[in-house]
Amino acid sequence: xxxLDDLKTIVNINSYTHNKYGVDExxxxxxxxxxxxxxxxxKYKRELIGDHLLFQSQRKVGIxxxxxxxxxxxxxxxxxxGFHEDETWVYGPGVCDMKGGNIxxxxxxxxxxxxxxxxxxxxxLLVSDxxxxxxxxxxxxxxxxxxYDYCFVFEAAGENLEVVTARKGVGRxxxxxxxxxxxxxxxxxxxxxxxxxxxxxxxxxxxLTNIKKDTIVNIGTIxxxxxxxxxxxxxxxxxxxxxxxxxxQERVVSEVERITNTSYVKGTKSYAHGLVQRGVMQECxxxxxxxxxxxxxxxEKIKIExxxxxxxxxxxxxxxxxxxxxxxxxxxxDHTLHERALKSxxxxxxxxxxxxxxxxxxxxxxxxxYDYEI
Numbered sequence: 001x002x003x004l005d006d007l008k009t010i011v012n013i014n015s016y017t018h019n020k021y022g023v024d025e026x027x028x029x030x031x032x033x034x035x036x037x038x039x040x041x042x043k044y045k046r047e048l049i050g051d052h053l054l055f056q057s058q059r060k061v062g063i064x065x066x067x068x069x070x071x072x073x074x075x076x077x078x079x080x081x082g083f084h085e086d087e088t089w090v091y092g093p094g095v096c097d098m099k100g101g102n103i104x105x106x107x108x109x110x111x112x113x114x115x116x117x118x119x120x121x122x123x124x125l126l127v128s129d130x131x132x133x134x135x136x137x138x139x140x141x142x143x144x145x146x147x148y149d150y151c152f153v154f155e156a157a158g159e160n161l162e163v164v165t166a167r168k169g170v171g172r173x174x175x176x177x178x179x180x181x182x183x184x185x186x187x188x189x190x191x192x193x194x195x196x197x198x199x200x201x202x203x204x205x206x207x208l209t210n211i212k213k214d215t216i217v218n219i220g221t222i223x224x225x226x227x228x229x230x231x232x233x234x235x236x237x238x239x240x241x242x243x244x245x246x247x248x249q250e251r252v253v254s255e256v257e258r259i260t261n262t263s264y265v266k267g268t269k270s271y272a273h274g275l276v277q278r279g280v281m282q283e284c285x286x287x288x289x290x291x292x293x294x295x296x297x298x299x300e301k302i303k304i305e306x307x308x309x310x311x312x313x314x315x316x317x318x319x320x321x322x323x324x325x326x327x328x329x330x331x332x333x334d335h336t337l338h339e340r341a342l343k344s345x346x347x348x349x350x351x352x353x354x355x356x357x358x359x360x361x362x363x364x365x366x367x368x369x370y371d372y373e374i
Contacts (some may be wrong), residue, residue, distance in 0.1 A: 003107045004090065008031065010071075010099050011083040011092040015050070017072040023050025023128045026099070030126060031055075033106055039124065040317040044140050050128030052137050054144070057119040059155060062364035064121045066148040066321070066355070067109075068312055069102040070130035080337050084334060094330020096341040098146040101154025102126065104328055108353035112361060120364055130312055133172075133277050137349065138145040138315055145319035150290060152353070153313040153325040155287070156334065157345060158305045163291070164325035166306040167314050168214070168242040169249055173274030175201065175260060180267065181226060181233035191231025192267040193214045195224045199234035200264040205239060208255050214308075215248045242308065244280055278310045279318035279374040286322040297359045298352045327353060328359075 008086055015022040027050060031041055039055035046052070050071060073094040075081070083092040094100065105124060125144070127137035134141070144155055145151070178196045181193030208217040217239065224235025239256070243249045253276070260272040283306070291302050305326070313325035320371070329349055331341035 003103050003350070004085070004343070006106070007053075007095065007100060007103045008083040010102075011094050012081070014070065014075070014077045015071055015073050015094070016076045017049065017074070017129055017132045019077060020046070020048060020050050023071050026130070027051060027053050028253035030071070030102065031039065031283075034109070034124065037069055037109055037119055037337075039119065043135075046128070046136065049136060052140050053126045054127055054128075054140075056162075057122050060120045060364040062121055063150065063360050064148045065123070065360060066145070066151040066316070067105045067122065067124040068127075068151055068153045068316065069098055070127045070312065071099075071102070071123070072128050072131050073097070073099070074131045074335050080339075085343070086140060088343060091338075091340045093339060095339055096329060097334035097339065098130075098154040098155050098328055100331060100341045100346070101156065101328025103347045104353060105152075105154050107350045108357055111350070111354040112357045115358065115360055118359060122360075126183070127312065134312055134315065135161070136344065137278070137279075141312060142183040142319055145316045145321050147322050151313070151316045151321050152327050152356075153311060153321040155311045155313070155317070155321065155325050156239045156328045156341070157326045157330040157349060158303065159330060159332075160303055160324060161330060161348060162303040162305040164307050165281075165283040165287045165291075165304045165312065166244065166312050168244045168308050169276060169280035169314060170278050170310045171241045171243075171253065171274065172275040173247070173256060173272050174241045174273045175205075175237040175239060176273070177201070177235040177237075178223070178269045179231070179233050179235075179265070182231040183233055184229045185323040188231060192233075193231050193265055194235040194268060196226055197263070197265040197268040197270065198222060198237055201259055201270065202237065203294060204259045204262075205256065208241070208252050211242075213248055215243045215252065217252060230250065232365035234291075239274070242305070245282060246280060249276060249280060254312045281317040281323065284322075287324060290322055290324065294352075295354055298355050302350065310316070
């Protein structure tokens with residue numbers, strides 16, 4: 001399994017999102033492996049983070065496919081590094097999130113090229129900042145997403161090799177509250193307590209959580225005040241909210257604005273700075289129709305699942321492109337020191353993606369019949 005040797009090579013390179021050198025080194029290896037397949041590289045150069053890489057194939061009339069991955073991981077240098085394996089599992093930073101997924105895509109592309117000596121209408125985008133929210137690469141992804149009919153994202157598969165049809169959206173805000181300082185002992189009534197205002201607002205924001213609708217509003221940090229004997233002149237809160245439909249997104253955004261603009265402690269002023277970082281990925285009939293086709297192609301039953309976490313699939317899906325996620329290997333304990341991926345799942349995913357890509361290669365300019373035999 002030479003692809004596991006390739007995985008070992010890139011896992012042994014620290015590619016923490018803020019380690020530009022390491023992320024770019026991983027990108028160099030991916031470029032070295034993808035260029036012989038006839039894919040042309042467009043590099044989106046960045047100064048402070050790794051470069052985003054778009055590998056483009058030749059074009060014919062027909063279905064156009066985007067494969068999507070990321071080269072960065074969450075672990076700083078010296079924290080969790082190195083690749084090892086046993087009979088069943090491979091271990092190391094990124095083996096499932098998501099260098100392992102990138103290797104699945106790479107090997108499927110190799111298989112197609114080795115069989116056909118050409119690749120058409122299949123591009124591969126590798127971004128460098130997914131683990132910190134894709135704040136930079138989001139614009140790149142959005143700029144090309146509508147060029148494709150389908151997008152396959154190579155985050156880890158589910159435990160039973162499920163693919164992902166829905167992910168929650170996520171928004172993040174910093175709430176700043178301004179009050180007025182005063183000596184708490186001698187001039188208490190002259191002060192305006194920003195901490196008290198923030199405490200009331202925290203409760204109001206938290207009421208926006210709706211467990212039945214799977215909407216979570218969480219104040220993760222709160223920091224305010226100058227000292228124990230001073231009425232607090234300022235306070236800051238960090239909020240994240242997650243939602244699984246557009247209606248809930250709109251409700252939370254509207255209510256956060258209302259609560260922020262309401263002064264519960266007279267004289268305070270508050271400001272909310274933030275954004276909806278990734279829109280919701282909602283399951284749709286186009287996905288289910290595509291899965292039915294993929295089952296015909298692969299001769300396998302494809303299970304599906306919804307996930308609370310986000311990925312770049314949210315971005316592409318929000319642009320209207322039919323998107324499926326979870327085409328990487330099955331793994332667990334990602335973002336921890338115990339991250340691992342199941343060796344057997346690599347073969348299953350590579351075989352499946354090879355059949356899928358081969359099907360679309362053979363049907364360019366001819367339509368997409370359902371009775372095609374691999």
